[in-house]
Amino acid sequence: MLMRLPTWVYRSAVCAAMLLVNVLCVAQTYPTKPMRMIVPFSPGGPNDLVARVVGQKLTDAWGQTLIIDNRGGAGGNIGVALASKASADGYTLLMVGLHFVVNPSLYANAGYDAEKDFAPITNAAISATILVTHPSLAARDLREFVQLAKRGGLDYGSPGTGTAGHLAAELLNTVAGIKMQHIPYKGASLAITDLLGGQIKAAMFALPGATPHVRAGKMRAIAVSTLQRSAAMPDVPTVAESGYPGFFVDNIYGILAPRGTPNAIVNQLYTAIAAALKAPDVRERLISQGYDPMPNTPDQFAAYLRAEVAKWAKVVKDSGMRVE
Numbered sequence: 258m259l260m261r262l263p264t265w266v267y268r269s270a271v272c273a274a275m276l277l278v279n280v281l282c283v284a285q286t287y288p289t290k291p292m293r294m295i296v297p298f299s300p301g302g303p304n305d306l307v308a309r310v311v312g313q314k315l316t317d318a319w320g321q322t323l324i325i326d327n328r329g330g331a332g333g334n335i336g337v338a339l340a341s342k343a344s345a346d347g348y349t350l351l352m353v354g355l356h357f358v359v360n361p362s363l364y365a366n367a368g369y370d371a372e373k374d375f376a377p378i379t380n381a382a383i384s385a386t387i388l389v390t391h392p393s394l395a396a397r398d399l400r401e402f403v404q405l406a407k408r409g410g411l412d413y414g415s416p417g418t419g420t421a422g423h424l425a426a427e428l429l430n431t432v433a434g435i436k437m438q439h440i441p442y443k444g445a446s447l448a449i450t451d452l453l454g455g456q457i458k459a460a461m462f463a464l465p466g467a468t469p470h471v472r473a474g475k476m477r478a479i480a481v482s483t484l485q486r487s488a489a490m491p492d493v494p495t496v497a498e499s500g501y502p503g504f505f506v507d508n509i510y511g512i513l514a515p516r517g518t519p520n521a522i523v524n525q526l527y528t529a530i531a532a533a534l535k536a537p538d539v540r541e542r543l544i545s546q547g548y549d550p551m552p553n554t555p556d557q558f559a560a561y562l563r564a565e566v567a568k569w570a571k572v573v574k575d576s577g578m579r580v581e
Contacts (some may be wrong), residue, residue, distance in 0.1 A: 294350040297336025299329040307510040308352040314533030338368035345517035355421045358565040364575040375513040377558040382548045384508040385464045385481035386425040394458045399480045399499035406435040413437045414460040418447040422461030425506040427576045434448035469576040482506035489547040
């Protein structure tokens with residue numbers, strides 16, 4: 258004998274079925290028009306390069322143009338805030354770096370909430386921050402470098418306040434018990450020029466920018482910030498293995514969508530991007546320039562971002578860094 262179910266049960270079942278049909282239809286018809294990926298920095302930088310490599314592969318795979326939209330300013334905040342207000346339909350993506358998890362603590366008002374305003378898709382790649390010195394500095398490894406720093410008077414350059422280089426050096430200050438003086442530059446190129454000329458003796462840079470100068474012998478590589486050695490420079494030890502276990506600073510190249518983007522589209526984007534990053538030509542190009550492709554799932558990336566937001570909030574607070 259069949260039991261008569263309450264009306265609300267039938268209505269709930271119908272709604273669930275309709276929702277499933279809508280989700281499947283969205284996934285099957287997406288994308289049907291050009292897309293854009295906002296890069297919150299000027300053209301030519303590390304984030305821009307990864308965005309263009311991934312964007313070209315998506316264009317090739319789907320037959321829909323993915324336009325790179327460079328919106329620099331305020332340490333990346335302008336472009337991120339713009340993306341947070343875009344339609345959650347899968348046609349606006351955002352490429353972020355370490356700034357994304359740091360700026361909410363570093364700035365009085367970054368203009369976005371890193372944990373609430375976006376749907377994480379994947380972290381396409383990472384690159385190390387590398388501690389480099391002018392060849393004239395009498396330190397050939399991290400132990401000797403720290404000994405020099407403890408004597409005092411050692412400055413270091415970075416691409417600017419709040420950049421990965423600045424943050425990595427401040428974290429090294431904390432764990433190694435040293436106090437290097439920060440010299441911020443308006444971009445990596447100016448800092449690189451001064452290091453090559455000997456005006457500064459040490460610096461922290463994203464690995465892709467330093468790689469050609471290290472290979473040419475114009476900079477000495479001391480250590481990289483990632484937990485594992487970089488495929489681009491496998492002979493350079495990590496800070497962690499050089500006496501400071503647990504130390505790591507990742508330059509991330511993460512891709513997100515505005516909050517509310519359908520899960521079906523997020524998963525479709527993740528699958529396509531992960532496939533692009535596994536292509537031999539993409540891997541070869543990125544690794545040769547200092548990037549390590551390592552896409553993670555949307556859930557893994559979301560958990561990573563939460564942990565990084567908490568980590569850098571403490572570093573910013575302990576160091577006293579602040580940008581108004």
